[in-house]
Structures are given as C-alpha cells and as structure tokens.
Amino acid sequence: MKTRIEKDSMGEIEVPADVYYGAQSARSLIHFDIGIEKMPREVIRAMGTLKKASALVNAELGVLAKDKAELIVKAADEVIAGKLDAHFPLSIWQTGSGTQSNMNSNEVISNRAIEIAGGEIGSKKPVHPNDDVNKSQSSNDTFPTAMHIAAAEEINLRLIPALTTLRDTLQKKSEEFNDIIKSGRTHLMDAVPITLGQEFSGYVQMLTMGIERLKLVLPGLYELALGGTAVGTGLNAHKDFAKKVAAKIAELTGLPFVSAPNKFEALGTHDALVFAHGAMKAIAASYFKIANDVRWLASGPRCGLGELNIPENEPGSSIMPGKVNPTQSEAMTMVAVQVFANDVAVNFGGASGNFELNVFKPVIIYNFLQSVRLLSDTARMFNEHCAVGIEANRDKLNYYMNNTLMLVTALNPHIGYDNAAKIAKHAHHNNTSLKDAAVTLGILTEAQFDEYVKPEEMLGPKLK
Template sequence: MTQPSTIRIEHDAFGPVEIPADRYWGAQTQRALDVFAIGEERLPTCLVRAFGLQKLAAARANHRLGVLEASLAAAVEAAAREVWEGRFDGHFPLVVWQTGSGTQTNMNANEVIANRANECLGHALGTRSPVHPNDHVNRSQSSNDSFPTVMHLCTALELRDRLLPALRLLHDTLAAKAVAFDDVVKIGRTHLMDAVPMTVGQAFRAFAAQVASGIERVEAVAPRLHRLAQGGTAVGSGLNALPGFDAAFCAEVAALSGLPVIPNPSKFEGMGAHDALVEVSGALNVLAVSAIKIANDIRLLGSGPRCGLGELVIPDDGLSSSIMPGKRNATVAEALVQAAFQVVGNHATVSAAGASGTFELNVAKPVLIHNLLQSIRVLADGSRVFALRLVRDLDVDRDRLAGNVANALLLATALTPTLGYDRVAAITRKAMSEGLTPRAAAIALGLATGEEYDRLVDPVAMASPAAGGRRDPDA
C-alpha cells in the first residue's frame, strides 16, 4: 500500500519548493526558513494573531470597495479569523532575524490564509487558486504598510488587554496595603540611614503612586499608537490601493477589535519611522525603573527575618534554599527585578531599531516589535505575579517597628524648634556615643524633662505634621 507523501511540491514565481505536506505555509515561507537560519527566537503568537485581524479587516475593506468578489472575500475572512483566533499558531515558523520590513512574516500570513481558504473551498494545499496569497489575501497591501500596522495593532491590544489590567491590579494591591498599614509608624531612611518617622502606609502609597503614573504614561501614548500606516502600500503613496481603502480598513478593525484606530495622516511617517512604538517602550522603561525601586525596597524591608531590617514579613512562596533548610527568600521580588532589567535592555534595542528608518522605510521592524512585545509581556506577568504572590499577603512586624521607633536617634529632630539645631545635635551625639535613647540623652544633658520630651516628641505627629498627627489617606 502506498504511503501518503510527507511533502508536497508548491510553485511560485521562482520555481518549485518542497514543503511539509501538513504545513499551511507556502513557497516564500519555506524559502525564508532556509535563508534565515539565524537563532531560535520567533515572533510572539500575539503578533501572528494580529496578522489574522489585519488580513480579515483588509478582506472586508477590499470587498466593500468592490475589488474582492464576495465568495473569495468570505473564504479569506474565514481563514483569517481562524489565524486571529490562534488556530494556526504552529504554522508561523519564521525567526525574528529576517528582512527588516517583516516581508517574510507578511507572506507567511498570506500563504497560510490562502491555503486554508482554498482548503475550505475544496482545493488542496499549495494550489494558490482560487485564492492567491498575493492577488487576494495581500490585495491593496504591501509588507511595508501591513507589518507596521500589525505592530501597532498588536501593541495596542497587548497594552489594553494584558499590561494595563496587570498594572491596575498591582496599583490596587499596593493601595490596599497602604490603607492596611496606615497606622503603623516606622523610621524613614535617607542615604540608607535612619531619618525621621513616617508610616508604612505612606511608603506603600508612594509605591502605588509610581504605578499610577506608569499607567498614565501608557495610556497617554494610545492616540499615536492608534494611527495606522495601512493604505500606504510600498512607500507611503498608496500605489495599488483604492482611495478610501485606509479609512475602510480602519473602520473594519475598529468594529472587530474595539480599538479606536484611524488612518495615519502621513503614511510616509508611519512606514519610515516608528516613533510611537519607541514612545511606548519609553513608558515601559519608566515602569521597569519603578518596578525595580518598589521590589527592591520591599525585599530589603523584609530582609532577615532576624538579622536584617525585618520590618516587613514576606509571605511564604513554598520555595527554599538548596542547602539551608527552611530559608525563605524574596524570590518573586527578585524575578520582577530581573524582568525589569530585561525591559531596560529592550528599550535600548527598540531605540536603536526605531532610529533605523532609512528614507521611506524602517528596516528593523521585526527586532523592534520582538523586544517591545517581550517588554509588555514580562512587565504584565511580573506585575501580576508580584501583586498576587507577594504584595497581597505582605505583613508588618509591629514589634520590630515599635522598637525601632522608640530607639531612633532622629526623633530628637522634633526638639529643634524649641532647643535649636546645636543642642539637638548634642543630644543625638550623646545618645549615639553612649548607647542611650534620645529621651535619656536629653534628660541627662538637662535639656528637657521626661514630660517635656514626651510632649514634644510624638512619632505619630511627626509622621504626618501637616495633618496634626493624623494619617491622612490622601497625604
């Protein structure tokens, strides 16, 4: 009995190509696989799926404008929707390291959709008829405007559906801890040294404010991200696309995705430069810096638990040392910091790639979007895990904090308006050199009685002087 062949022969303008029989890609994709044997990094699935959305909207726009007949448009739409839904993720094998316009990935999408459309119409894979990857799936398009359009769509969707929900979760979790710890007085630290009192809630409110500002930065770039280059075709002039294709395309994308996209008024800018994407990366870079600050502060405040600062109690994540039984580490905070390092590095790559527009085309699109989407992904996942696996169950060691406050030298700062700077400095020097509390030192120097000291030095009032000692949640 003859076994079915494991390969098929497909032809394009350059001749025959052998392709695995069960793969939906075509000749151009197979040729690219052979040419670009560089590394293992593939473009993320969210970009592949965004190509499904882009091809679906293009088919609808072409049909609306009368340049794609109904039966072919319906077949292309159905196949493109399947790509958008993730049914063909495994049929996009190309690495990031390809032509800087992303032409091979655009053709990969054209070929997969054409083959699937033809299959649904009763034809074998590789026939290129009645649906042709270039003539029909890529109608009114070029890789040069399609790939940047997909870059914008994918980024906008990932920000909306992945990053912003994770950031809001982290913000709300930090804000909840600020309220929970608002009555807990601690000693602030400047230059890594003891300073004056504050509350744990104030520290967490600062963390929440950093995340809130990060959310605002991400949201602020959206109007520029929603401008699409589609319709510019080869160089931005719109050659081979009917007038109105860009507007029809954007209307279809908006209806399908809910994104308020509009045609870029300068297709030349949208294809030759990617400033909006660099701007997104800049906002992510700031978020990464914030994440490093927040995660490091929390893990340092939780250091110990007996021989470090030990002010925060890090929740048990079930992980431990390979040699020290029962050792508990701030692993989730460390993971977030490492993810943030990656984002900072990615931003350097995105900046260099964004600067690689030469005349009418940027030729570093795949590496730019690869790094940008990775930044979104690790920040979103890291923020969510950090919120749920660490911040949510954080606690404070109230006894440790109370002891620190009682023994803090710089509580004496509250005496400065009454005694003057030099006398208070004498109190802190004596307390430091003799191992006394500042209260005992002030009494020993005859500068204040115990009653006077207790009246003037109130850690709660010092933590919120503007509120008269009341810890204002909005302070």
C-alpha cells in the same frame, strides 16, 4: 516526509505537504535558520485581523470579489483564533521589513481559503496570496500595522489589568498599615517618622502613574500604516482604503484605531513604539524600587530589618536548611533588567529607519511584546505570591521607632538645629535615649521632651 511543489517569482520549491504556508515561507526557513525566537503569536493574530479587515473593505470598495472575500475572512478567522499557529514557523531574524511574515500570512490564508473552497492547495486558485489576500497592501504597511495592533491589544488586555490589580492590592495594604508609625530612611540611614501606610502609598502612586503613562502612549499606537503600501504614497490601493480599513480594524478589535495621518512617518519610523516602550521602562524602574524595598524591609529573619513578613513560597537553599528567600522580588528585579535591555534594542531599532522604510521591525516588536508579557506576568505573580500576603512586623517596627535618633528633628523649632544635633550625637556616642541625653546636657526637662517629641505628630506639616 511528503512534499508538494509550490512556485513563486524565484521558481519552484518543495514544501511539506501538510502545511498551509507556501514558497516564500519555505525559502525563509532555509535562509534564516537563526536562533529560536519565532514571530510572536500576538503578531500572527494581528495579521489575521488586518487581512480580514482588508478583505472586507476591498469587497466593499468593489476591488475584490465578494466570494473571495468571504473565503479570506473564514481563513483569517482561523488565524485570529490560533487554529493555524503551527503554520507560522518563521524566525524573528529575517528581512527587517517583515516581508516573509506578511507572505507567511498571505500563503496560509490563501491555501486555507482554497481548501475551504474545495480547491488544490498551492494552486493559488481561487484565492491568490498576492493578488487577493494582499490586495491594496504591501509588507511595508501591513507589518507595521500588525505591530501597532499587537502592541495596543497587549497593553490594553494584558498589562494595564495586571498593573491595576497589583496597584489595588498595594492600596489595600497602604490602608491596612496606615496607623503603624515607623522610622523613615533616607540614604539608607535613619530619618524622621512616617507610617508604613505612607510608605506603601508611594508604591501605589508609582503604579498609578505607570498606568496613566501607558494610557498616554496608546493614541500613537492606534495610528495605523495600512494604506500607505510600499513607500507611503498608497500606490495600488483605493483612495478610501486607508480610512475604511482602519475603521474596520477598530470595529473588529474594539479599540479606537485610525489611519495614520502621515504614512511616510508610519513606514519610515517607529517612534510611537519607542515612546510606548519608554513608558514600560518607567514601570520597570518602579518594579525595581518596589521589589527592592519589599525584600530589604523583609530581610532577616534574625539579622535583617525584619519590618515586613512576606509569604514563604519555597525552600531557599540547597545547603542551608530552613532558609527562605524573597524570590518574587528577585524575579521582579530580573524582569526589570530585561525590560531595560529590551528598551535599548527598541531604541536602536527605532532609530534605524532609512529613507522611506525602517527595516528593524521584527526585532522591535519582538522585544516590545516580550516586555509587555514580562511586566504583566510579573505583576500577576508578585501580586498573587507576595503582595497579598505582606504583613507588618509591629514589634520590630516599634523597636526601631522607639530607638531612632531622628526623632530629635521634632526639637528643631523649640531649641534650634545646633542644640538638637548635640542631643543626637550625645545619645549616639553614649548609647542612651534622646530624652536622657537632653536632660543630661541640661537642654530640656523630661516633661519638655515628652511635650515636644511625639512621633504621631511628626507625620505631616504642623507649623502655621
């Protein structure tokens, strides 16, 4: 393998000749050969965005030559577009400030800019990774800024649209099933009637509230640390840099980013990400409920509840011929478990700031973005391969509805709780219908029972 010699404050080091990263990235690869988890593409893209914005603002403020800024912008655009992804090989398990990944960005953009200018890669001329690409910045404010950009973009562009699509599909199912009366269930036991549409409306509202909670946490993610530099004071940055660079990032992304009002909070904590991940944890809890309900309602086909028919996507057993399983529900519940676990990591990482800096940044954003992707992809898969194909098994639903003992609840206002309980227990122990039990016990006539017990009139408040 051909190499070149690059230098940093620690001295010389060999770097592969065909890569744009430099000395500090090469040292990171040696010292942090840990695991297989790499810095997420979303963070790399965000780094490109903030480096571009910084160059433009520094040039505007007169602290960076315009020709250098133009070169940085061209190289940063390639980072944003994903053209240079192969040159970002660093592990998540590195310095907790993300310094090596910030320098990875500085080195790649510097060397690519040098190449565009016709210079020698590794020469640091005419674009220096620290003096030019990193001007007015520190790893301590760039990396948390990239974290917020990546988190906000992924929630807006990936998660909310996926949730909205699934929510809308379940809304259509709720409307489709609204005339189907079924037995409700509480404590896994028979309860009073509801419609299948009402049951699905609960799922719709869960996702609607999940979307609203995501929108609630976004303002915290729109606050950017950039301009705080090393400890939050803004040392070595122009006094107008923070506000202007946040506005430039907002312009580049189309999202309402602003400069964080207190840079000490922005560097020392990640409460906004902890809060935002809590909203995703709530969505995961909703997923768990929805997926479990769907697979249990579809259980069978001969020995389960069988109230729903779900799409048959793939064979379910290597030994039992013809078996088909509720695999989309199983995947969704596993994703929920992973998001719960990620929340623990984000919580511990977020709580672990010391003095002026939190040094758990890479593990926080890695788990955060994994949750976004898993929740988004699962919503998309569950929608395409399960929700759109859910059908009601009307025969089974009618059977359960006609045989549930909890229809007796409609008698409470007419004969009292105690007499209604006698009817239900008699019917259960003697395996008869509620009507037969009421007549046998001499509590009601058949006509009275038919007048009082009408499932279609038990679907909402009736008493005045």
